[in-house]
Amino acid sequence: xxxxxxxxxxxxxxxxxxxxxxxxxxxxxxxxxxxxxxxxxxxxxxxxxxxxxxxxxxxxxxxxxxxxxxxxxxxxxxxxxxxxxxxxxxxxxxxxxxxxxx
Amino acid sequence: xxxxxxxxxxxxxxxxxxxxxxxxxxxxxxxxxxxxxxxxxxxxxxxxxxxxxxxxxxxxxxxxxxxxxxxxxxxxxxxxxxxxxxxxxxxxxxxxxxxxxxxxxxxxxxxxxxxxxxxxxxxxxxxxxxxxxxxxxxxxxxxxxxxxxxxxxxxxxxxxxxxxxx
Numbered sequence: 146x147x148x149x150x151x152x153x154x155x156x157x158x159x160x161x162x163x164x165x166x167x168x169x170x171x172x173x174x175x176x177x178x179x180x181x182x183x184x185x186x187x188x189x190x191x192x193x194x195x196x197x198x199x200x201x202x203x204x205x206x207x208x209x210x211x212x213x214x215x216x217x218x219x220x221x222x223x224x225x226x227x228x229x230x231x232x233x234x235x236x237x238x239x240x241x242x243x244x245x246x247x
Numbered sequence: 248x249x250x251x252x253x254x255x256x257x258x259x260x261x262x263x264x265x266x267x268x269x270x271x272x273x274x275x276x277x278x279x280x281x282x283x284x285x286x287x288x289x290x291x292x293x294x295x296x297x298x299x300x301x302x303x304x305x306x307x308x309x310x311x312x313x314x315x316x317x318x319x320x321x322x323x324x325x326x327x328x329x330x331x332x333x334x335x336x337x338x339x340x341x342x343x344x345x346x347x348x349x350x351x352x353x354x355x356x357x358x359x360x361x362x363x364x365x366x367x368x369x370x371x372x373x374x375x376x377x378x379x380x381x382x383x384x385x386x387x388x389x390x391x392x393x394x395x396x397x398x399x400x401x402x403x404x405x406x407x408x409x410x411x412x413x
Contacts, residue, residue, distance in 0.1 A: 157256045168267035198293040203379040206298045214391040218398030224317045225405035
């Protein structure tokens with residue numbers, strides 16, 4: 146098993162992060178924006194694991210577990226907010242509630 | 248092994264591109280699940296089997312189930328049934344299925360070549376991660392548990408507001 150070059154792994158992380166960012170910027174549906182945020186967090190986790198594999202240390206995977214914890218809590222709160230917003234505005238358009246005044 | 252990494256990375260990027268361009272949330276969820284599974288394959292090839300397992304269990308499992316539940320709750324209505332019929336057409340699921348099949352073939356190839364049974368020297372297994380997690384990273388684990396507790400309280404509070412119909 147030959148090692149994977151660091152630049153390829155970081156390239157994958159950068160590509161996934163850029164795609165997630167593009168999703169957040171392009172889509173106006175809150176559900177899609179949350180999914181794209183997940184992709185961005187996942188890309189950060191990929192970068193951590195790639196770096197951990199490069200130096201053969203467990204720290205990268207530990208940071209990945211912390212990112213995972215953050216993603217899980219973020220998505221639970223975010224989805225509850227989306228449900229609340231859909232109940233109030235009966236739409237998932239992010240531009241429909243930009244006033245944030247209830 | 249480099250080719251395995253390239254295939255899995257290509258599937259991950261392709262599935263993510265398909266995810267952000269789908270008009271329907273359920274189709275996007277299918278592609279997102281495939282993308283997360285491909286990233287798990289990348290982790291495995293990189294010698295991080297514990298991270299790969301967590302990726303499948305928590306990301307592709309738990310978090311995707313949360314998304315599916317919310318999509319289900321948002322789609323209560325008369326036109327939902329016609330939409331369900333539309334989603335069961337092959338055009339909806341053939342793309343994600345083909346990508347997932349490619350991943351399964353890759354895993355099968357790895358298993359057949361014996362790479363699953365004989366890990367390389369660079370593999371960092373669950374034991375090393377667990378020892379570091381309960382040793383120098385104990386404080387980080389405590390902070391993560393605070394974060395999860397805060398998320399539970401916030402989700403409960405917001406969910407109660409949804410149930411009250413505010």
